Amino acid sequence: MLEDRSFELRTLDDVLGAASTGSGTSAVVSGPIGIGRSELLDTLAEGESADVFRVLRAVGSPMEEDHAFGVVRQLFDLVLDEASPATLGRWWAGTRADVEPLFADGAALPDTSSLSADRWEAVLHGLATMTCRMGADRPTLLLVDDLHWADDASLAWLNYLAKRVSDTRVAIVATVQEGSIAAERQPVREFVGSADHSVRPGALSVAGVVALVDRWFGEPGDDAFVLACREVTGGNPLFVTEVLAELAALGHRPTAEQAPAARRSRPAALRERLPRYLACLGSAQLRLIRAAALLHETVDAGLARSVAGLEAPVCDESERGLRRLGLLTYDLPYRFTHPSVREAVAESMTAAEEDELRVRAARLLHADSQQVETAAEQLTLVAAPQGRWAVGVLRQAARTALAAGRPEAAAAYLRRALLDTPADGGERGALLACLGIAEREFDPSAAVRHLIQAVPLQSSPGERAAVAARLSPMVIGNSLPHVRERLRLTATDLGPPDRLPGPLREVALSLEARCLYLDLTERPLLEAGAERLRALGPDVPLDTVAERELAAVLLYAAVLTGRTTAREAARLSERILEREPATPDHVHSALPLVVFTLAAADAPDLVAPWLERAGGSGRGPAGPSAHPLGLVEEAWLLRASGKPAPALARALEAVEAGGVGLEHCGPTALIAMGDLALETDDAGLAARLRQCLSLPGRQLSVTTPVERFLSGVEAAVGGDLGDGVQQIVSFGRLLERLGWNNPALIPWRAVAAELHWRSGEQEQALPLxxxxYGSALAWGAPATLGRVLRIRGEVQGGEEGVALLHESARMLEDSADRWELSKAHHLLGRQLQALSDPKAEEHLRYARELADECGMGRPARRVRTPAGPEPRTLVPATGTAVLTATELRVARLAARGRTNQEIARDAGVTSRAVEKALTKVYRKLGIQGRAGLTEALRPPADVPG
Known part of the structure; x- marks a missing residue:
């Protein structure tokens, strides 16, 4: 680490040069930790000077600080042992009695405090005389590293000698660590102050770091990499070297791309060395730097000093020492010279020490009303209970964080507050309720758990109901049975809304809306909800928030069952939105059902402006991070508007949203996103959607059929149309039993028919x-009916098919879904081409224009004309083995990695039955097991496709 040390080396060369010619001198090398003091001494000991000088070396140590003349013995023991009796006699002539006892084997070192002044002078004189006589024989260089840790006797002698070497061939070079408490001892300061030469190495320049990078990596470093290394280390040679050593060991190269890695580096070797430096700090220094370490990366100096609780003069002195030591920079506010320093300081504390400082910091920060959250951050890291004052601080900070759109921080504060709260009682109930509300944004399952825990801790039925009403409807649909039971019991305990006064009636209606949402999976209750809406007639109550929530759920029940039309549903939805303020928090109410209804009713234009005002996916002032349900709303509306590509982008963003999964967005949203995955052929979205429902603990009664639909989509997108259509048909039949019949929300027949047609199975496609068609006509949404007509025209073919496609195109002209219109015109053009109709090109051109308008860049895909090739059929590669339909389906699922339990669940059989079916498959195909399925099921080369 001698880069950038040419000046220092020249100075030390001058020291040696003068001593070699009889002008002895002394020099001190000082600086902070890691600056390279010892390396400079190494150079003197091992360089050309070693051929000229007799080099005597010693190292001061805090462990030997009390050993009188310990450093002196390190310097001379070896050379005296090797000297001949004649040489010793010359060196000790006239002083043997004073010097020899210091080096006798096993001799006890003298108690210097008990020596008389004359005796003490004799000892010092004898040692100095011996040294000068050595210099007379051969130039002698005394190197003392870490002089500040030398024992008092040795320091006294070195000071004595330094004043008497000017006419000798003796040089003394010592190193001192600046800022150390030990360096403030009077004998050390005397030596430093009287030294003939002072050398203070500085931080490495950019050129110095460049040289080190080249040495460690064997190639020049990129400028960005070099600058990153210098910035994060401040140019301290030790820090730079350890960072480069670690990066090189990890196989990094010194490129611009690795600059962030240099900034993140926390070298293990450096972390191991730092505690040794910290152990040598004075108590005041340690107190101040620990206070700084527990605060932020850049620390307000005044706050750190207050937390340390030291008197101003003591703080001033400690601060200077820490900066001179190289642990703190000279900046304000305080900044550590390397992140590893801060971490080492933090790790040096006991739990009790850390708690005491953090509590002091929290109290000081809380006194400043602008730093309540910073105070709370300190309290979250305190292990010991702190009582009611801490709970108050944490709750106040949680309110601030929630208002700023940082629910994760609010939840952290509230969880810590729970540790200082009794296990039962109203205060804990209030904290749990606040925690659940915060967690709705990023951890819905935890939100449900904590809100349900809070309910019985409230003191009255109204308070219990008010907490339960904060549960998000979409999330409770996935909850465990005890959650649903608690919700219904709370509603019963409160009583019917019509019998309650103002605020309680509002809470009761909100609770009723949530209970009705749970009823959507029970056919009798679902149909009763739909009939209830019809019985209300045109004057559905919409004046309050709760009334609008209830209306949204009742409307959705009617939509699911097909007991209303798209026009009626859109009209009521529009009335709801006209009265409902647009806020990001709508995702925690029943309002997303209104968004879904309008998307299904082919009326996205009625909700898009409202959703924009609401902050869309929650990326407004009250929610800077996107909420998946808001993203799904956007994706569904974009798809309904004929923009599948941006819709896919939103859906994928929702899938990636950390902590909150799509499983909490409701079954119809998952179905819509699955339909989007099929439309865009996106295998990634299809797989992730299915995984959402494969997680444990999903209790909604439609979970299994929806998972089956998503598995079918995944299979179809992956090319397995046969398995895909089987699962989708199974899904549709299951939901029909629940009364879910709307062809826009549950488009299974249209999807299955299209997949059958793509598989060449016209006979299966046409009935579906x-x-x-009848339910699509009854629903009346142009997009839904136009899609059905398009698929029907495609399947029917011929002149009848052309007529159906004409009708589809005419119907879709009134639709917001321009992409569906593009597909209809493209199919119509292809059908007309097959009939040699000159109008074919007109429709194809219009289809291309529409595709460009939708951002797809090309007309609809997967179009099959009567003249086209037959679809590929999946058959065993052997060409001789024959599998039953059940065996083939089981084999396909196993080939795709599904476990026996998953296959059994999907097929409604036992795992043993699946095992038997697979055994038959292996035997028929002549393979050993699952590993051979993929190859065995691959179509032979002569199969068209």
Missing amino acids: IEEV
Whole structure:
């Protein structure tokens, strides 16, 4: 580490040069930790001077500070042992009695405090005389590293000698660590002050870091990498070297791309060395730097000093020492010279020491009303209970964090507050309720758990109901049975809304809306909800928030069951939105059902402006991080508006949203996103959607059929159309039993018919699409009916098919879904081409224009004309083995990595039955097990496709 040390080396060369010619001198090398003091001494000991000088070396140590003449013995023991009796006689002539006892083997070192002044002078004189006589024989260099840790006797002698070497061939070079408490001892200060030369190495320049990078990596470093290394280390040679050593060991190269790695580096070797330096700090220095370490990366000096609780003069002196030591920079506010220093300081404390400082910091910060959250951050890291004052600080900070749109921080404060709260009682209930509300934004499952725990801790039925009403409807649909039971019991305990006064009636209606949302999976209750809406007639109450929530759920029940039309649903939805303030918090109410209804009703234009005002996915002032349910709303509206590509982007963003999964967005949202994955052929979205429902603990009664739909989508997107259509049909039949019949929300027949058609199975496709035509016509949404007509026209073919496609295109002209219109015109053009109709090109051109308008850049895909090739059929590669339909389906699922339990659940059989089916498959295909399925099920080369 001798880069950038040419000046220092020249100075020391001058010291040696003068001593070699009889002008002895002394020099001190000082500086902070890691600056390279010892390396400079090494250079003197091992360089050319070693051929000229007799080099005697010693190192001061805090462990030997009380050993009188310990450093002196390190310097001379070896050379005296090797000297001949004649040489010793010359060196000790006239002083043997004073000097020899100091070096006798096993001799006890004298108690210097008990020596008389004359005796003490004799000892010092004898040692100095011996040294000068050595210099007369051969130039002698005394190197003392860490002089500040030398024992008092040795220091006294070195000071004595330094004043008497000017006419000798003796040089003394010592190192001192600046800022150390030990360096403030009077004998050390005397030596430093009287030294003939002072050398103080500085931080490495950029050129110095460049040289080190080249040495460690064997190649020049990129400028950005070099600057990053210098910035994070301040140019301290030790810090730079350890960072480079670690990066090189990890296989990094010194490129611009690795600059962030240099900034993040926390070298293990450096972390191991730092505690040794910290152990040598004075108590005041340690107190101040620990206070600074527990605060932020850049620390307000005044705050750190207050937390340390030291008198101003003591703080001033400690601060200077820490800066001179190289632990703190000379900046304000305080900044550590390297992040590892801060971490080492923090790790040096006991739990009790850390708690005491953090509590002091919290009290000081709380006194400043602008730093309540900073105070709370300190309290979250305190292990010991702190009582009611801490709870008050934490709750106040949580309110501030929630208002600023940082629910994760608020939740952290509230969790810590719970540790200082009794296990039962109203205060704990209030904290749990606040915690649940904060967690709704990023951890819905935890939010449900804590809100439900809070309910019985409230003191009255109204308070219990008010907490339960904060549960997000979409989330409770996935909850465990005890959550649903608690919700219903709370509603019963409160009583019917009509019998309650103002605020309590509002709470009761909100609670009723949530209970009705749970009822959507029970067919009798679902149909009763739909009939209840019809019975209300045109004057559905919408004046309050709770009334609008209830109306949203009742409307959705009617939409699911097909007991209303798209026009009626859109009209009521529009009335709800006209009265409902647009806020990001709507995702925690029943209002997303209104968004879904309008998307299904082919009326995205009625809700898009409202959703924009609400902050869309929650990326407004009250919620800087996107909420997945808001993203799904956007994705569904974009798809309904004929923009599948941006819709896919929103859906993928929702999938990636940390902590909050799509499983909390409701079954119809998952179905819509699955339909989008199929439309865009996106295998990644299809797989992630299915994984959402594969997590444990999903209790909604539609979970299994929806998972089956998503598995079917995944299979179809992956090319396995047969398995895909089987699962989608199974899904549809299951939901029909629940009364979920809306062809826009549950488009299984349209999807299955199209997949059958793509598989060349016209006979299976036609009945499905004919079945759904009636319900699509009754629903009346142009997009839904136009899609059904398009698929029906495609499947029907011929002149009848052309007529259906004409009708589809005409219907879709009134739709917001321009992408569906593009597909209809593209199909119509292809059908007309097959009939040699000159109008074919007109429709194809219009389809291309629409595709460009939708951002797809090309007309609809997966179009199959009667003249096209037959679809590929999946058959065993052997060409001889014949599998039953059940065996083939089981084999396909196993080949895709599904476990026996998953296959059994999907097929409604036992795992043993699956095992038997697979055994038959292996035997028929002539393979050993699952590993051979993929190859065995691959189509042979002569199969068209």
